[in-house]
Amino acid sequence: MSAHEPAPSPSISLRALLPGVYLPTLLFEIGVGAMMPMIAVSTTSLGGSLSTAALMVSLLAVGKILADVPAGALAAKVGDRPAMVAASGLAVLALAGLALAPNLATLAVGVLLVGACEAVYGLARQSYLTAVIHPLRRARALSTLGGVARIGLFLGPFVGALVMAGSEEPSRSYWVGVVTSLAAAAVVVGVRDPAKNLAHAGPSAGARPAVLAVLREHRRVFLTLGVAVLGVSAVRGARNTVLPVWTESLGFDPSTTSLVFGLSGAIDMLLFYPAGKVMDRFGRLWVAIPSMAVMGVAMLVLPLTSTLVGVSVVAMVLGLGNGIGSGILMTLGADTAPPGQRAQFLGIWRLFADTGGAAGPLVVSAGAALGSLAAGIVAMGVLSAGVIGALGRWVPRWSVHANARTRREAGVER
Structure with a gap:
């Protein structure tokens, strides 16, 4: 701020x-x-x-x-x-x-x-x-x-x-x-x-200010942290594709596919408040990096599964990873949005996030179209490793998150 x-x-x-x-x-x-x-x-x-x-x-x-x-x-x-x-x-x-x-x-x-x-x-x-x-x-x-x-x-x-x-x-x-x-x-x-x-x-x-003026003024942020955000969104967006298409490739019936997807979503929904509390208490990286690591590992393991139990376990791990990262993209956008340009900045920020969310499923689909659905899924797992590096390099270290005196003065609970 x-x-x-x-x-x-x-x-x-x-x-x-x-x-x-x-x-x-x-x-x-x-x-x-x-x-x-x-x-x-x-x-x-x-x-x-x-x-x-x-x-x-x-x-x-x-x-x-x-x-x-x-x-x-x-x-x-x-x-x-x-x-x-x-x-x-x-x-x-x-x-x-x-x-x-x-x-x-x-x-x-x-x-x-x-x-x-x-x-x-x-x-x-x-x-x-x-x-x-x-x-x-x-x-x-x-x-x-x-x-x-x-x-x-x-x-x-x-x-x-x-x-x-x-x-x-x-x-x-x-x-x-x-x-x-x-x-x-x-x-x-x-x-x-x-x-x-x-x-x-x-x-x-x-x-x-005009949106283009905001983009020019803050282009360094968008070309660094914005690219990391695009990658996070791609991995998270791919999650919604890899589960149903992999279960379909294994020949599971539609009701089973829905059950697997529902399990993943249920785990995901349980974690949004703890995720936010960890970010407020310790900083953004404590959530961003574990989220990508868990989802990346799950993506790499999913093509190795062939049973309902195996797919269900990986689906729950994917939900866990996605849930850990609940709110991370909006929070990073809020942290970096400049005063007086907040709405315009966040509009560009969400463009990066939504573009990534649409690109992730396309990578998986491209792999399937080229004859290897597993390769498309593994590619997203590999991408998550690069995203972790980008987050570690460009996510701001907000000292205020570890400053107990600032917390007391603000009247904010731990």
């Missing part, structure tokens, strides 16, 4: 932000989680092939990538909380369009828009918490944000399945998203902002 930027009040606790930040996050992501499994179903019902369905699913990530930088500009212009409301409103329209889509073109536009809304919403939440939470609580706040989002995505398909009980009409899941997006916007508007007196919680004061 710059010496010229007043520290946010340490009296603003995570509990105070529960109704206005974490609850709408949960609601919004439940809607996204409910609609995600139905994208492929809607595509085939409208006459698309399986390859078209796979492409349609990928448009969600494409929408996020395309909107990351504009999301930063929007949050800087209107403020973080208004950006959340705007994203929720656009998501309502996009999800209604998906429910009523008469053709594949309309479906594609709707999926892209939902991805864009998720980018705006995510950027606004990250930027807001960066502004209002004391730096010594920052990792816990952001890892909790990531954990709540994961819980929402985990619950979404179950909520969608419940609503669709007795019907094969996928539009019902999209209407779930419409309702949850409306509810998220209503909560943000209706709940009092505990940080409303902090200038940093609203639009950036003074002149708002």
Whole structure:
């Protein structure tokens, strides 16, 4: 944090932000989680092939990538909380369009828009918490944000399945998203902002630099730590691909694949708060490096498994590694975001993260296309070793994390 930027009040606790930040996050992501499994179903019902369905699913990530930088500009212009409301409103329209889509073109536009809304919403939440939470609580706040989002995505398909009980009409899941997006916007508007007196919680004061100017000014950060972030995201993104494709290659049935994936996700969700507490107490590297090491080893071991027990154990280890790193990318972005340029900087930062998240599965797919799925998975394990080196070289050492006097003066618990 710059010496010229007043520290946010340490009296603003995570509990105070529960109704206005974490609850709408949960609601919004439940809607996204409910609609995600139905994208492929809607595509085939409208006459698309399986390859078209796979492409349609990928448009969600494409929408996020395309909107990351504009999301930063929007949050800087209107403020973080208004950006959340705007994203929720656009998501309502996009999800209604998906429910009523008469053709594949309309479906594609709707999926892209939902991805864009998720980018705006995510950027606004990250930027807001960066502004209002004391730096010594920052990792816990952001890892909790990531954990709540994961819980929402985990619950979404179950909520969608419940609503669709007795019907094969996928539009019902999209209407779930419409309702949850409306509810998220209503909560943000209706709940009092505990940080409303902090200038940093609203639009950036003074002149708002252009995104390209921010990129040029901080290009060294993006070309070093930003590249490390891209690598972390690639490894983590590959996790969502390697488990289902490897179980499919072993001939497991779909229900078994879902069970294996669910085990990994359950372990992942349990660790978000401990991960944040470790980061706040000891520093970012204590989480970043173990996360990549555990996931890298799991990626290297996965191609050696051939039984359900073996795959399940590796899946849980992958979930452990991913859970250990919960919130690390958002926290590093918050640590390095400059005062007065926070939203624009974080928009570029999230572009690196989302691009990496999309690239990881492509590496695995490329290996499979070239005739060796195992080689694609092992490549991600090898990449994790390089990422560990990059993190060790470029992650800032924040002395404040080990400074007991600073903690006492800030009134922040250990």
